[in-house]
Every structure is written in structure tokens, then in C-alpha cells.
Amino acid sequence: GEKKRVKQANSSCDASGARYGQFVSFKHGMQTLIDALESRLRSAGVLVVQDQVRSLQRDGSQWQVVLGNQAIRADGVVLGVPASTAATIVSTVSPNLSAELKMIEFAGAAVVSLGFDQQDVSHSLRAAGMIIPKVAGKRILAASFSSSKFPGRAPPDAVLIRTFIGGALDMGIASLADEEVVKEVLIDLRTTIGLHGNPSIVQVDRWHRSMPQYNIGHVERMKKIRQAEAQLQSFGLAGSAYEGVGIPQVIQSGQIAAANAIKDQAISE
Ligand SMILES: Cc1cc2nc3c(=O)[nH]c(=O)nc-3n(C[C@H](O)[C@H](O)[C@H](O)COP(=O)(O)OP(=O)(O)OC[C@H]3O[C@@H](n4cnc5c(N)ncnc54)[C@H](O)[C@@H]3O)c2cc1C
Incomplete structure (x- = not known):
């Protein structure tokens, strides 16, 4: 099986590309993807902050993102941090969501x-x-x-x-x-x-x-997490802790979270 698959994949790839159809990477490693994303976001006017986010607060119709030594206002938020960190960040705005996120091992x-x-x-x-x-x-x-x-x-x-x-x-x-x-x-x-x-x-x-770890009960937990997430305006959770650990699944979760983060309102200039 594996030998046949490798032979077929080799014969169908050009010499300079990846040798097996389903395995794809970058010449200089996966950081290339992160750098490209960051540069695309910056050029689209998205503020990229390197500081650690401590918490999220609601501020009228906007979010207040509390960082180490400052706070910034945002129309929408995509929270793409590990679930345990997300639990701490949302603990004030949604104790229910925080409690479920904390349970993911x-x-x-x-x-x-x-x-x-x-x-x-x-x-x-x-x-x-x-x-x-x-x-x-x-x-x-x-x-x-x-x-x-x-x-x-x-x-x-x-x-x-x-x-x-x-x-x-x-x-x-x-x-x-x-x-x-x-x-x-x-x-x-x-x-x-x-x-x-x-x-x-x-x-x-x-x-x-x-x-x-998608332990027994993860599917039920995810239903509760998605319900609690939907109660927060202009907010989306993304990352491997939820519905798939592979990079394609994580990218998809980011796309869905981004759509959730902007769906509730027209983004201000
Ligand atoms: C060893 C290993 C090998 C893997 N190999 C493959 C593979 O071959 N193919 C594949 O598809 N998948 C692979 N995976 C899975 C995949 O790489 C991960 O599931 C995916 O990268 C996770 O993405 P993420 O965005 O959820 O988390 P992360 O990439 O960990 O991103 C979380 C981000 O949150 C930031 N952060 C944390 N706390 C804060 C805070 N307080 N404020 C602001 N930012 C914060 C972190 O700095 C980090 O940048 C592998 C995973 C591992 C561990």
C-alpha cells in the first residue's frame, strides 16, 4: 500500500515540488505561512500586537482588549490562543465559556x-x-x-x-x-x-x-462552547483545541471565527 502510493505520488509530482501529494510545506519551514499572514493583515490595516492579551472587556458596542500595559479598542475579536489561555481572557465577559474552555486538556x-x-x-x-x-x-x-x-x-x-x-x-x-x-x-x-x-x-x-486532547465528552463540550461564543457580539474562537488539530482545520476555524467577529456590525473606519 505505502510503497504503491509513494511510487504513484512520485511519478505525478514535478521534480522541484513536494514528493508526496498530501504533504506540503514551505522551503524555509512553516514560519513562512505565519510571516505571510502577518504581512497580509498589516497591509489590510489590521493592528498586530505582540503583547500578551490579559483579558477582554465590553466597552459599549466595542471590545476592549487588555494587554500588558495598555488597552486597545476593537470592533471585533478573533481569539486564537490556547484554550486554557482563552479561558482566562474571557473569564469576566463569559464565565460559562471560560469554565468550558478550562476543561480542555x-x-x-x-x-x-x-x-x-x-x-x-x-x-x-x-x-x-x-x-x-x-x-x-x-x-x-x-x-x-x-x-x-x-x-x-x-x-x-x-x-x-x-x-x-x-x-x-x-x-x-x-x-x-x-x-x-x-x-x-x-x-x-x-x-x-x-x-x-x-x-x-x-x-x-x-x-x-x-x-x-479530544477526550470523551468533547463533542458535547463544543456545543456548549459554540453556544456561549455566539452570545458574545463580534467574537470568534479559533485554534486546534476545538474541531481539528491539523493546520487546514485550524485555518478553517480561523476563517469561521473571522466571519463571526465581523458579522454583527459594520466595521468602523
Ligand atoms: C509537534 C507537532 C507537530 C505537528 N505536525 C503537524 C503537521 O505535520 N501537519 C499539520 O497539519 N499539523 C501538525 N501539527 C498540528 C498543528 O501544528 C497545530 O494544531 C496548530 O499549529 C495549532 O495552531 P493554533 O493556532 O491552535 O495554536 P498555536 O500555533 O499554538 O497559536 C497560538 C498562539 O497564541 C499566542 N498566545 C498565547 N497566549 C497569548 C496571549 N495571552 N496573548 C496573545 N497571544 C497569545 C501564541 O504566542 C501563539 O502564537 C503538529 C503539532 C505539533 C505539536
């Missing part, structure tokens, strides 16, 4: 990026990556074969592998030192893809409390 993970000489890996890596089921008894959750997935991620004769470890069922990863995490990853890679050398590049990125 998050887990963390570490991403270990490793560069190897191609000859140090027995496996061909002719796949997008691998997902490791719990029954396999490994600590890593998944590995992305980045240099197979996207062009330009490693020099010729080298490979880049990004390994995911942690998650809701292995919270202990957060308290392990980077060297310990790398050690765990290398043990599992040796037995899964026949790794026999040491990495020439090692990078550990921690993603604390970044993965929302």
Missing part, C-alpha cells in the same frame, strides 16, 4: 530531529515516515522521514529524520533531559529502521501543552 511532546549519513541507515526510507503502535513496545510515537518527504531537507547522501516522543500517555518525557530523550529515540530507531551510526545533527524541540 493538553498534552506535550518532543520532536527530535536527527541527521545521519545515508549509509548509517539500513532502511531505504522510501516512505513518508512511520507511526508506531503502542503494542510495538517502543517509546517513540512516530518518525517523519523528512528528507524523503520534502526536497532540500538534507544534503545528498544524508538523511533527516524527525521523531515524535511523549504525548498524553508518556508525560514523563517532559522531565527528561534532552540527552536522555535523544538516547530513548536512538534505541527505538536502531530496532525499527536499522540505524547503526550516530547522528551528525541533533535538535530537540519541546512542544509543551501543545496537543489538545
Whole structure:
């Protein structure tokens, strides 16, 4: 299945593009998307504030967005922050919404990026990556074969592998030192893809409390959240905590939130 899919995807992509149809990224990484969005918003006259938002208050027909040391007025608000932070920000204007947002749990993970000489890996890596089921008894959750997935991620004769470890069922990863995490990853890679050398590049990125957990009851909770959100004028919630964690779903949630934020009124000049 996977081999056939890769072969088909390879033959249908041009040489300079992503090698697998459903995997798309930017040459210089995902920050490109954020930078483009910020620049588009600025040129459309949207005020981009780097400060941390502390709370939202109603001020007549407008919002007052309270920041570290100032407050700004806004006609509409899209709140695209983690649900636990959103809970604090809306606690005065909607205690009900705040209470539901607070109940959404998050887990963390570490991403270990490793560069190897191609000859140090027995496996061909002719796949997008691998997902490791719990029954396999490994600590890593998944590995992305980045240099197979996207062009330009490693020099010729080298490979880049990004390994995911942690998650809701292995919270202990957060308290392990980077060297310990790398050690765990290398043990599992040796037995899964026949790794026999040491990495020439090692990078550990921690993603604390970044993965929302759609626990049992999430669908019902979302109904309450959407009802409470709709009671707030010119307001929308966006982000991975609600109805999908993938970037396309998060973008869609932002588009819906933006429509909600402007639907109640004509935006003032
Ligand atoms: C390790 C990992 C790998 C992933 N890989 C993929 C993948 O390959 N493909 C895919 O589709 N998805 C992937 N995802 C999922 C996807 O990246 C996330 O679900 C998505 O980026 C979350 O977007 P968000 O806007 O909800 O949250 P974030 O991107 O976390 O944005 C929240 C923003 O709120 C800001 N903020 C926080 N507090 C405040 C405050 N008080 N005031 C103002 N701003 C504040 C933060 O600075 C941040 O910019 C991955 C996730 C992880 C953790």
C-alpha cells in the first residue's frame, strides 16, 4: 500500500515540488505561512500586537482588549490562543465559556530531529515516515522521514529524520533531559529502521501543552462552547483545541471565527 502510493505520488509530482501529494510545506519551514499572514493583515490595516492579551472587556458596542500595559479598542475579536489561555481572557465577559474552555486538556511532546549519513541507515526510507503502535513496545510515537518527504531537507547522501516522543500517555518525557530523550529515540530507531551510526545533527524541540486532547465528552463540550461564543457580539474562537488539530482545520476555524467577529456590525473606519 505505502510503497504503491509513494511510487504513484512520485511519478505525478514535478521534480522541484513536494514528493508526496498530501504533504506540503514551505522551503524555509512553516514560519513562512505565519510571516505571510502577518504581512497580509498589516497591509489590510489590521493592528498586530505582540503583547500578551490579559483579558477582554465590553466597552459599549466595542471590545476592549487588555494587554500588558495598555488597552486597545476593537470592533471585533478573533481569539486564537490556547484554550486554557482563552479561558482566562474571557473569564469576566463569559464565565460559562471560560469554565468550558478550562476543561480542555493538553498534552506535550518532543520532536527530535536527527541527521545521519545515508549509509548509517539500513532502511531505504522510501516512505513518508512511520507511526508506531503502542503494542510495538517502543517509546517513540512516530518518525517523519523528512528528507524523503520534502526536497532540500538534507544534503545528498544524508538523511533527516524527525521523531515524535511523549504525548498524553508518556508525560514523563517532559522531565527528561534532552540527552536522555535523544538516547530513548536512538534505541527505538536502531530496532525499527536499522540505524547503526550516530547522528551528525541533533535538535530537540519541546512542544509543551501543545496537543489538545479530544477526550470523551468533547463533542458535547463544543456545543456548549459554540453556544456561549455566539452570545458574545463580534467574537470568534479559533485554534486546534476545538474541531481539528491539523493546520487546514485550524485555518478553517480561523476563517469561521473571522466571519463571526465581523458579522454583527459594520466595521468602523
Ligand atoms: C509537534 C507537532 C507537530 C505537528 N505536525 C503537524 C503537521 O505535520 N501537519 C499539520 O497539519 N499539523 C501538525 N501539527 C498540528 C498543528 O501544528 C497545530 O494544531 C496548530 O499549529 C495549532 O495552531 P493554533 O493556532 O491552535 O495554536 P498555536 O500555533 O499554538 O497559536 C497560538 C498562539 O497564541 C499566542 N498566545 C498565547 N497566549 C497569548 C496571549 N495571552 N496573548 C496573545 N497571544 C497569545 C501564541 O504566542 C501563539 O502564537 C503538529 C503539532 C505539533 C505539536
